[in-house]
Amino acid sequence: MAKPLVLDLHIPYCIRPENYLAHFNAVGSNAEKNAYMDALKREVLSYEGELDGYEIRAVHLSGGSASVMAPDLLGDVLRTVRTHLPVAQGAEVSYDSLPVTIGTPSLTGIASGHPNRTELMMRSDNDAELKALGCTHNAQHIRNAMLFLAKFHLNNVGLTLNYGIPGQTMQSWHNSLHAAVIMQAGHITAEPLAVTDAEGMPNAAERFEMFRYACEYLPENGYKMYAAGCFARPGYEYRARAMEWNGDDVIGMGVNGGSVYDGYAVRNTNNLKFYIKNAGDFEKLTAQAAQLDENALMLRYLRGRMKLNDGVVEPLFRERFGQELPQEFSTLLDKAVENGLAQRTADGWMPTLEGLFRGEVL
Template sequence: MMNNLGLYIHIPFCKKKCAYCDFYSTVSSEEVMKAYASAVKRQIAGLSPEAQGRKVDSVYIGGGTPSILPPELLLEILEAAKKHFDFLENCEISMEANPATVTKDSLCAYRQMGINRLSFGVQSSNDPTLKKIGRLHSYKEALDSIELADSCGFSNLNADLMYGLPGQHLSDLLSAIGDLENAGLSHISLYGLRVEKNTPFGRDRSLVLPSEEFQSEMYLRSVEALEKRGFRQYEISNFSKEGRACRHNLRYWLREEYLGFGPSACSFFGNFRFSIPRALGQYLGTEDFSLSSPLYTEREELTEQDRLEEEIILSLRLKQGCEEEKLIQNSHEQEKTLRYLSFLVSSGYAGREGGRFFLSPAGMLVSNEILSELLLQIL
């Protein structure tokens, strides 16, 4: 029996670039958006023969700002995907939405076309902070958008929040968690600010951020608040009510296959990882979207060692962790690895249960350092 497949569809358009964002996006016209929808449909048709016999159980429409695309174009893309791929009846179809670019009409259109999960970029409950990071909406507008989505029939809603923002107060973060739970959300994603060099924040030499100690406190206090409100942590940055973990997110961490559509989109398929250049013009001009197309760059076939490294890194991002025996048996310094794992447990950075080793919230904060040490002993 063939494993299920996921689809990622990138919408590379924004009204305005946020100060922290390094994802590929551009400001564009409706004419270019129409040409883009046509190109995505060509790519869907070009790649679909590779997936014959595979069931699609998750679709994620990300960006950029997917909600800036006219709903009729989004419908064309989804209809093409359903025509060329075999969707499971209960396929999770998620879409990112900016509160500044949705209306009741557009939200109801998304629901009617089969989108069954929305992810709102709320980011902060503080309006001056939202302005500082380049968001186009107020906190009230974000909450109003969530209410509108609920009225259109969405029962599976996520909000993104950020910590470590300039001038951010812990109270703002904790109050947002309470407000979002009261609004009926089933999922919250919590991301720490990363300052990338090719962003406005990365070029701002006057930028002042909270101390590392305060950022750690923000994260740990937020994890505690989320857990108290019934949002169970299942990955470093993701928390959900029972049964509402994002299927597509889990696909990445569990190393399940997916195909990516649009410039900058990545794929994991047939033991290969490959991506599409961050170049809208090149994408629009492409006719050959078959798997052998030169469009797909950085094509890498994974070795057994690559697969092991990925499995360890990705599984330890998850709350369920990794089989401890796998970590020890694959180590070339088994006694040292066993001592290191025991140290992490005794220090409160990790736990053990049912033969599995997993990081605690405190360990997730320093997961890069922990993983680097483990990989030195295994690779």
């Protein structure tokens, strides 16, 4: 049976860098961005014939603002993936998008690659908060984008919302969640900012209360939390993210792309110019590479599973690795229970609300 695989195509460009986020963002000329897409296509083609035994079940154009690139080139790279790599029938094909980039030209251009999901970086429904983040869009742009997406029958839309924004209150957080629900998004991600100590930001206790409120409000409105900060209507779970947290192999392409594949952890160069010049040459692109032993693969699996609501299930672990959970790992999980980040279940461990809020239980 083919092993499931996630393909993550990293796009590092943006209109302008936003504040307090973890994305690797660059602002380049159209010529440079087009050259980057050509390079990304070369890297895709370099894997042709190299993925025997694998089936790509999720493709993701990532980076937070993939839609700033030339739409026809985004469509072209997705067509290349579908044509030359083992993409499963019914695979999730997703791209990150910014509200101000969504319109008839962009959706027509990328449509040639047949994406079936987009993650729209809504961030907030409050214009003052969007300004604090340095976003290029306002609340009206978000609504316009949703209308265009519906017009093009792209109904599998996720909305990313951030909490912990300078000046944000519980009321404005409620308003943003409510707006996302009203727009009938299939998926809502409640994501903390990477920076947590800038002036005017809610403190740790306030951020936890915002997370806790989302965990109450969204299920009341038809969304189930299946992973840390991830809420979906039935059938709209974010497959690429869920697969990665389930410990499935990932191939990350593009500058700074990270892979865990066939027992190796590999990181591409983070030098944009070097990447554009050398894409397709695996040896030159690789900045870091390490073979992972069985214990390292087990730990990756356990850490990911503790970001999923159902946590670590011992029968699933035995099925995955062909052995009982080693004592050293059960001790780590029991320690997480002592620290209030996990709780014991009949057949394993699951994260507590505090554990899901922190995102790293082990």
